[in-house]
Amino acid sequence: MTRTVPQHPQPAIAQHPTAAGTHRPAAQPPGLQGDPHPHHPPALLLDGITKTYKSKAGAVDALRGVTYHFQRGSYTAVMGPSGSGKSTLLQCAAGLDKPSTGAVVLNGIPLHGLNEVALTKLRREQMGFVFQAYNLLPSLTVYDNVALPLRLTGKRPRRTDVHDVLRQVGLEDKAKRRPAELSGGQQQRVAIARALITQPAVFFADEPTGALDSTTSRQVLELLRTATDRSGQTVVMVTHDPVAAAYADRVLFLSDGVVAGSLDRGTPQQIAAAMSDLER
Numbered sequence: 001m002t003r004t005v006p007q008h009p010q011p012a013i014a015q016h017p018t019a020a021g022t023h024r025p026a027a028q029p030p031g032l033q034g035d036p037h038p039h040h041p042p043a044l045l046l047d048g049i050t051k052t053y054k055s056k057a058g059a060v061d062a063l064r065g066v067t068y069h070f071q072r073g074s075y076t077a078v079m080g081p082s083g084s085g086k087s088t089l090l091q092c093a094a095g096l097d098k099p100s101t102g103a104v105v106l107n108g109i110p111l112h113g114l115n116e117v118a119l120t121k122l123r124r125e126q127m128g129f130v131f132q133a134y135n136l137l138p139s140l141t142v143y144d145n146v147a148l149p150l151r152l153t154g155k156r157p158r159r160t161d162v163h164d165v166l167r168q169v170g171l172e173d174k175a176k177r178r179p180a181e182l183s184g185g186q187q188q189r190v191a192i193a194r195a196l197i198t199q200p201a202v203f204f205a206d207e208p209t210g211a212l213d214s215t216t217s218r219q220v221l222e223l224l225r226t227a228t229d230r231s232g233q234t235v236v237m238v239t240h241d242p243v244a245a246a247y248a249d250r251v252l253f254l255s256d257g258v259v260a261g262s263l264d265r266g267t268p269q270q271i272a273a274a275m276s277d278l279e280r
Ligand SMILES: Nc1ncnc2c1ncn2[C@@H]1O[C@H](COP(=O)(O)OP(=O)(O)OP(=O)(O)O)[C@@H](O)[C@H]1O
Pocket: 053, 054, 055, 060, 061, 062, 080, 081, 082, 083, 084, 085, 086, 087, 088, 089
């Protein structure tokens, strides 16, 4: 894939003309649809997804037609103003919520064709989750927290595999501790080890560094970077932080429920400038 680094003060992102100030579902131009590959299915395909939340206060169109190909081994940050649909996109992409229309296809498997049991199985086997709340089980040791996803899929975790992922996140010596005995950054690294153990095709990360200081944030972001560079895994990460987003190959900007633009290999400064253009 050719990467271009736009030089500010040129426009940092190519904005889609219908993205702002309109509530019509907008067909995205091909340039904003990721990188369709003629021979390999993308790790994750969002195909024209919309999401409308209905409540007593009325309907909210959180996503208004998003088509995007996340290629295998890519690391994509999703950014956008508050309320632009980032969390909704992640929830739909990970099968935690259903789009109102459109399809989500993971490794060639359409999620809408699966019942709850099959969806849960696919999620456990092919997706890894790293969220701001670490969601570790407090009564289990670090070792058992990391081994849990394998146990849930009925596999017997091999000690060497658990120790191997703990070593990757630099916590081999903490295997017998409980989460409450670790710092926030260490807990997040346990959460990453737990996501790594099943070797998922796609990692979904929602503000993974939101609660961390800059040193531990860097460690966590580098671990996700390594997952793509060494193992060809795919990362989709929602973040508000331009420094975190700069670890990605590409930043995808959402605005008002549509893809408003993208920026490849941007520096934190370029990403921040693009964000403020979007919020203007
Ligand atoms: N369960 C829900 N019921 C009704 N409306 C919702 C629900 N969840 C989200 N929304 C609305 O959908 C829109 C998109 O929300 P979403 O949480 O996806 O945005 P976001 O970009 O992740 O925002 P933030 O950066 O503030 O977390 C917002 O207008 C929000 O109010």
